[in-house]
Amino acid sequence: MTTPTASQVVSTKHTIAVLGNPNVGKTTLFNRIAGIRAKTSNFPGTTQEARVARVNLDTGAQRTAESVLIDLPGIYSLNLDLSESKVCVDVLDGTAAPDGEEANIPDVLLVVIDATNLMRNLTIVGEILGRRLPTVVAVNMVDVARRRSIHVDQAKLSECLGCPVVMCSARTGEGVEELAAKLGQAKVSTRSAPTDIDGIERWAQDVYEVVSASPIAIKEDTLTDRLDHAFTHPILGVFSFAAIMTGLFWMIFKLAAYPMDWIDLWFGSVGSWVGSHIPPGAIHDLMVDGVIAGVGGTVIFLPQICLLFFLLALLEGTGYLARAAFVIDRALRPFGLSGHAFVPLLSSHACAIPGIMAARAIPDRRDRLATILVAPFMSCTARIPVYILLTGILFPERPLYQAYAFTMCYAMGIFAGLFTSLLFRRTILRGKSRPMALELPSYRIPDLKSALLLTFDRGMMFLKKAGTLILAISIVLWWLGAYPHSAPTGAAIELRAQAESVVDVEQSNELLAQADSLDTRNAAANSMLGKLGTAFQPIFAPLGYDRQLTVGVLASFAAREVFVSTMAVQVAGSDDVEDDSVLASIANATNDDGSRIFTYATSWSLLFFYVLASLCLPTLVVTAKEAGGWKWAMLQFGWMSLLAYTSALAAYQFISAAGGS
Amino acid sequence: MVTTTDSKIESKAIPLTQLSRGQTGRIECTQAHPDDCSMLRAMGLRPDASVQMCRLGEPCIISLSGACRIGLAKDIASRVMVHIDE
Numbered sequence: 001m002t003t004p005t006a007s008q009v010v011s012t013k014h015t016i017a018v019l020g021n022p023n024v025g026k027t028t029l030f031n032r033i034a035g036i037r038a039k040t041s042n043f044p045g046t047t048q049e050a051r052v053a054r055v056n057l058d059t060g061a062q063r064t065a066e067s068v069l070i071d072l073p074g075i076y077s078l079n080l081d082l083s084e085s086k087v088c089v090d091v092l093d094g095t096a097a098p099d100g101e102e103a104n105i106p107d108v109l110l111v112v113i114d115a116t117n118l119m120r121n122l123t124i125v126g127e128i129l130g131r132r133l134p135t136v137v138a139v140n141m142v143d144v145a146r147r148r149s150i151h152v153d154q155a156k157l158s159e160c161l162g163c164p165v166v167m168c169s170a171r172t173g174e175g176v177e178e179l180a181a182k183l184g185q186a187k188v189s190t191r192s193a194p195t196d197i198d199g200i201e202r203w204a205q206d207v208y209e210v211v212s213a214s215p216i217a218i219k220e221d222t223l224t225d226r227l228d229h230a231f232t233h234p235i236l237g238v239f240s241f242a243a244i245m246t247g248l249f250w251m252i253f254k255l256a257a258y259p260m261d262w263i264d265l266w267f268g269s270v271g272s273w274v275g276s277h278i279p280p281g282a283i284h285d286l287m288v289d290g291v292i293a294g295v296g297g298t299v300i301f302l303p304q305i306c307l308l309f310f311l312l313a314l315l316e317g318t319g320y321l322a323r324a325a326f327v328i329d330r331a332l333r334p335f336g337l338s339g340h341a342f343v344p345l346l347s348s349h350a351c352a353i354p355g356i357m358a359a360r361a362i363p364d365r366r367d368r369l370a371t372i373l374v375a376p377f378m379s380c381t382a383r384i385p386v387y388i389l390l391t392g393i394l395f396p397e398r399p400l401y402q403a404y405a406f407t408m409c410y411a412m413g414i415f416a417g418l419f420t421s422l423l424f425r426r427t428i429l430r431g432k433s434r435p436m437a438l439e440l441p442s443y444r445i446p447d448l449k450s451a452l453l454l455t456f457d458r459g460m461m462f463l464k465k466a467g468t469l470i471l472a473i474s475i476v477l478w479w480l481g482a483y484p485h486s487a488p489t490g491a492a493i494e495l496r497a498q499a500e501s502v503v504d505v506e507q508s509n510e511l512l513a514q515a516d517s518l519d520t521r522n523a524a525a526n527s528m529l530g531k532l533g534t535a536f537q538p539i540f541a542p543l544g545y546d547r548q549l550t551v552g553v554l555a556s557f558a559a560r561e562v563f564v565s566t567m568a569v570q571v572a573g574s575d576d577v578e579d580d581s582v583l584a585s586i587a588n589a590t591n592d593d594g595s596r597i598f599t600y601a602t603s604w605s606l607l608f609f610y611v612l613a614s615l616c617l618p619t620l621v622v623t624a625k626e627a628g629g630w631k632w633a634m635l636q637f638g639w640m641s642l643l644a645y646t647s648a649l650a651a652y653q654f655i656s657a658a659g660g661s
Numbered sequence: 662m663v664t665t666t667d668s669k670i671e672s673k674a675i676p677l678t679q680l681s682r683g684q685t686g687r688i689e690c691t692q693a694h695p696d697d698c699s700m701l702r703a704m705g706l707r708p709d710a711s712v713q714m715c716r717l718g719e720p721c722i723i724s725l726s727g728a729c730r731i732g733l734a735k736d737i738a739s740r741v742m743v744h745i746d747e
Binding site for chain 1: 694696697699700701702703704705707708715716718719720722724725726728729730731732733734736737
């Protein structure tokens with residue numbers, strides 16, 4: 001055993017690092033041992049993450065109070081110039097640990113290998129044995145190996161490797177208990193494997209020949225061949241891809257609608273409950289209009305985000321996604337993006353933030369940067385309320401035209417993204433993108449538990465963001481919009497006086513509502529946000545936006561969907577956008593001089609602006625973090641703003657000149 | 662980077678993309694960017710590994726020692742040199 005470091009002596013924790021090739025069922029095995037107690041943590045300063053669990057293993061004589069199980073990223077080799085390989089090496093050296101854990105040399109290494117692909121898997125076992133740390137090898141997927149008549153001699157393998165070997169199946173649970181017990185008996189290998197790559201490969205070949213009764217036999221796998229052929233076919237592949245993705249999106253939008261309604265109702269009732277229990281005043285407004293409305297407006301997207309990750313995890317579990325990556329690679333390569341960009345860009349249609357986070361999986365740095373920079377062009381769900389409002393104003397009572405305009409928005413976002421990638425790959429990210437080489441995992445029935453655990457993790461990450469960054473932005477925005485308070489206007493006081501003198505209750509209420517509306521509009525105009533609107537309006541004047549629209553656009557920097565509620569507050573004096581009459585009053589809202597705000601030209605200009613503009617502070621924060629610097633976030637913001645401004649300007653000026661108003 | 666087996670070269674190595682569907686061969690070397698070479702080698706495309714062509718074109722799909730399938734962009738598949746099995 002290695003000499004314990006000072007921190008190991010103090011710590012009673014027993015660290016077990018789980019290593020192995022991708023697609024060997026490592027995470028499924030980890031979930032079997034750890035149950036649902038695991039959490040996902042990042043390695044500081046990297047985009048790599050690991051699942052970490054605290055488990056009490058029955059380790060017999062060598063009883064330890066608590067073990068920390070760390071599921072490291074899947075790697076083909078410790079010696080590759082890839083961030084996942086580097087993270088694994090750092091963990092083995094004791095110089096890196098996931099957030100919240102101490103960086104120690106692991107006490108035990110659990111290497112998971114695939115019984116059906118022993119030869120290749122033995123190479124990484126050789127590399128790991130060379131670290132001279134207590135090791136246990138788990139030979140996973142023994143159930144599949146049996147079906148394929150592949151025999152692995154456990155005793156001989158253990159002898160060759162000089163450490164405990166357990167045969168198991170993470171899927172069925174076979175051998176998992178024995179594995180947990182063996183983890184306490186891990187020992188440094190008594191054998192030594194070579195250290196150079198040629199030597200390790202020869203050693204792996206020798207071990208393979210000793211332990212495997214079945215010689216390498218290449219068998220025809222006609223079903224897999226046929227499926228592969230269909231899914232990667234130039235025409236059939238594109239059709240099956242389109243069909244699968246349509247189904248995925250349909251399910252996301254259709255199924256998420258119900259929980260979204262419940263969340264909406266829940267936040268609504270919490271808002272009224274809090275509103276009725278806190279006396280009117282600044283705290284009341286902060287809680288109801290700032291905290292609850294702001295966080296509620298974000299959490300409402302949780303069902304879509306969870307469904308997206310859940311369905312993608314299931315799809316990945318079937319083995320299809322690796323095939324789809326090749327179909328997409330063909331389409332994206334001319335624009336300088338690789339097939340790896342597919343999941344990030346698809347996810348960005350729900351929300352750019354998980355999309356940009358998913359870009360971590362792209363191996364090539366330039367490919368990854370290009371993907372991160374174009375991801376926010378994909379129309380996210382936060383744009384949908386704005387699209388609905390504007391297409392409704394442009395084509396009232398004509399649902400087919402509205403649908404065309406809606407589709408055009410999505411297509412325009414994708415087109416702008418591809419154009420951007422093409423431009424950046426020819427300038428600042430010059431260089432050929434790496435050709436794709438991907439393992440195509442066997443077609444399987446996906447593991448429901450792993451998909452649910454991943455979904456839970458992603459959902460919690462999103463909620464954490466909603467509870468911190470988005471909450472802070474909502475409060476600041478509310479504060480800017482609410483202060484300084486304005487005294488009631490003369491006109492409103494007069495209306496209220498009239499209301500008191502009127503006998504008819506209905507008429508009186510109407511007058512009171514008019515007075516409130518006047519006051520709200522006045523307050524909005526005189527608030528700091530309103531004053532910012534006045535200050536920035538000249539910039540947006542060429543696009544056809546007045547002060548109120550400018551405020552709407554500025555408020556959208558917190559989150560795009562805020563535009564609709566901000567406009568409602570300003571023009572109607574009510575932020576209840578569920579009410580049809582409020583949407584109608586936004587559509588017919590007038591400027592201070594009595595002209596309509598949403599003219600035909602302005603609405604088109606706004607639509608172009610919202611498709612292309614970088615109106616989301618959280619996205620910029622995530623871009624800076626994932627791309628490795630604020631310069632990338634600034635580039636993204638600058639470029640998107642330029643594109644949005646010029647397109648909106650062109651649309652407004654062209655339509656105005658053509659006489660559309 | 663060029664990695665070569667130490668076994669004697671009996672026949673001329675050809676690019677992987679010249680195998681016909683169902684044909685098997687043994688890898689001699691990969692003539693690509695060093696990072697790609699190391700990656701492919703770690704994935705199992707090491708010298709003397711047995712490959713079978715499953716699908717030609719873009720992507721090219723091979724079965725590696727009958728144990729796993731690897732999809733390769735045509736660009737990189739054409740740089741993997743193999744000896745056809747007799």
